Amino acid sequence: MTTIPLPQHDRDAESVAGHWLLARVGKKVLRPGGRELSEWLVSATSVAGRRVVEFAPGLGLTATLLLDSGPASYTGVDSDPEAVEVTRDAIGGRGDLVVATAQETGLETGAADIVVGEAMLTMQGDAAKQQIVAEAGRVLEPGGHYLVHELCLVPDDLDDEIKTSIRKDLARSIRVNARPLTVAEWTRLFDGAGFEVERTELRPMALLQPRRMLEDEGLVGMARIVRNLIRDADARRRVLAMRKTFTTHDRHMSAVGFVLRKR
Ligand SMILES: C[S@@+](CC[C@H](N)C(=O)[O-])C[C@H]1O[C@@H](n2cnc3c(N)ncnc32)[C@H](O)[C@@H]1O
Numbered sequence: 001m002t003t004i005p006l007p008q009h010d011r012d013a014e015s016v017a018g019h020w021l022l023a024r025v026g027k028k029v030l031r032p033g034g035r036e037l038s039e040w041l042v043s044a045t046s047v048a049g050r051r052v053v054e055f056a057p058g059l060g061l062t063a064t065l066l067l068d069s070g071p072a073s074y075t076g077v078d079s080d081p082e083a084v085e086v087t088r089d090a091i092g093g094r095g096d097l098v099v100a101t102a103q104e105t106g107l108e109t110g111a112a113d114i115v116v117g118e119a120m121l122t123m124q125g126d127a128a129k130q131q132i133v134a135e136a137g138r139v140l141e142p143g144g145h146y147l148v149h150e151l152c153l154v155p156d157d158l159d160d161e162i163k164t165s166i167r168k169d170l171a172r173s174i175r176v177n178a179r180p181l182t183v184a185e186w187t188r189l190f191d192g193a194g195f196e197v198e199r200t201e202l203r204p205m206a207l208l209q210p211r212r213m214l215e216d217e218g219l220v221g222m223a224r225i226v227r228n229l230i231r232d233a234d235a236r237r238r239v240l241a242m243r244k245t246f247t248t249h250d251r252h253m254s255a256v257g258f259v260l261r262k263r
Contacts, residue, residue: 005082006020006023006024006082006086007020007023007080007082007083007086008020008082009024009082012234013232013234013235013237013238014234014238015175016175017174017175017176018173018174018175018176018238018242019058019119019174019176021235021238021239022239023059024228024235025225025228025229025232025235025239026217026221026224026225026228027213027216027217027221027225028059028061028216028217028221029061029207029216029217030058030059030119030207031118031119031149031207031255032119032149032150032151032203032205032207032253032254032255033149033203033204033205033255033256033257034203034206034207034212034215034216034255035061035215035216036203036215037149037201037203037255037257038061038062038065038118038149039065040201040203040257041062041116041118041147041148041149041201041257041259042062042065042066042069042116042147044145044147044199044257044259045114045145045147045259047066047069047070047071047114048069048070048071049070049071049072050071050072050113050114051071051072051073051111051112051113051114052066052071052072052073052074052075052112052113052114052115052116053074053075053076053077053105053107053111053112053114053115053116053139054066054074054075054076054077054115054116054117055077055078055102055105055115055116055117055120055132055136056077056078056079056083056102056117056118056119056120057076057077057078057083057087057097058078058083058086058087058118058119058120059083059086059087059090060076060086060087060088060089060090060091061090062116062118063076063087063090063091063095064090064091066116067091067094067095071114072113073095073096074091074094074095074096075095075096075097075098075107075111075112076091076095076096076097076098077097077098077100077101077102077105077107078097078098078099079099079100079101079102080099081099084097084098084099102117102120102132102135102136103128103131103132103135104131104135105135105139107139108139109138109139110139110140110141111139112139112140112141112144113140113141113144113145114140114144114145114146114147115136115139115140115144115145115146115147116146116147116148117132117136117146117147117148117149118148118149118150119149119150119151120132120150121133121148121150122150122151122178122179122180122181123176123177123178123179124179125177125179126179129179129189130189130192130193133146133189133190133193133195134193136193137193137194137195137262140262141262142262142263143261143262144261144262145198145259145260145261145262146190146195146258146260146261146262147257147258147259147260148186148190148256148257148258148260149255149256149257150180150181150186150255150256150258151178151180151205151253151254151255151256152180152181152182152183152186152202152253152254152255152256153166153180153181153182153252153253153254154182154183154202154251154252154253154254155182156182156183156184156185158182158252162252166180166249166252166253167179167180169245169248169249170245172245173238173241173242173244173245174242174245180253183200183202183256186256186258187200187258190258190260194262194263195260195261195262195263196260196261196263197258197259197260198259198260198261199257199258199259200256200257200258200259201256201257201258202254202255202256203254203255203256203257204254204255205246205250205253205254205255206255207246208239208242208243208246210222213225
């Protein structure tokens with residue numbers, strides 16, 4: 001089997017973005033609410049016979065869930081050509097893949113009944129978040145669903161100083177400018193782009209907690225990750241720093257799933 005290089009494979013463990021570092025040590029599930037919240041999202045609407053577009057499929061895990069549900073079509077859009085190759089390998093020719101930004105997909109207006117995006121909006125600045133949500137609205141037919149899985153801050157009236165310190169700590173440990181919003185802020189963003197929130201689901205942000213990792217990666221996957229971390233001191237240091245950020249801010253961070261309907 002040909003091994004496809006992971007994105008940022010040429011960067012050292014110190015500078016690579018946190019999600020690609022986790023992928024490098026063998027982690028397959030890179031979204032805050034784990035496999036469980038992705039399954040909840042995919043089962044929240046009927047995928048069978050619908051045209052599905054996924055923003056940022058990454059390693060192709062949700063792409064596989066979606067394709068197994070019998071959509072009329074599947075198109076994945078990721079800005080990273082290497083991520084697209086990883087997804088292509090994961091879905092084995094069952095859908096279309098495009099290298100483009102989710103801000104400007106190049107897809108036709110009304111080309112989708114369902115748009116899915118996980119763990120990709122949080123890492124954008126305010127303007128890009130708005131552009132991506134607007135693009136989801138453009139690509140969807142009226143009445144279509146936008147399924148979102150992201151990180152959020154709790155509670156809605158969280159002190160601004162705490163928000164800033166969480167964002168700084170995330171940026172420092174993940175090496176990505178992560179800007180999670182509160183549920184109220186996410187809702188305002190979606191509402192402003194013409195989406196009605198049908199359902200909101202909060203799940204613990206437990207990306208690097210042993211129990212969630214076991215659920216997400218299985219015993220063999222977990223053993224592979226632990227073995228890789230024992231062998232690679234730089235990667236281990238980074239992963240422990242990320243874990244420390246997540247546990248430090250545990251009370252104020254959560255995974256969130258939104259089922260949105262285009263008005
Ligand atoms: C944390 S990974 C999440 C991947 C996948 N959705 C998952 O949950 O496992 C972030 C992904 O978003 C992609 N990405 C980041 N910004 C993007 C953008 N503006 N447009 C399209 N893809 C983007 C990255 O290339 C990467 O594949």
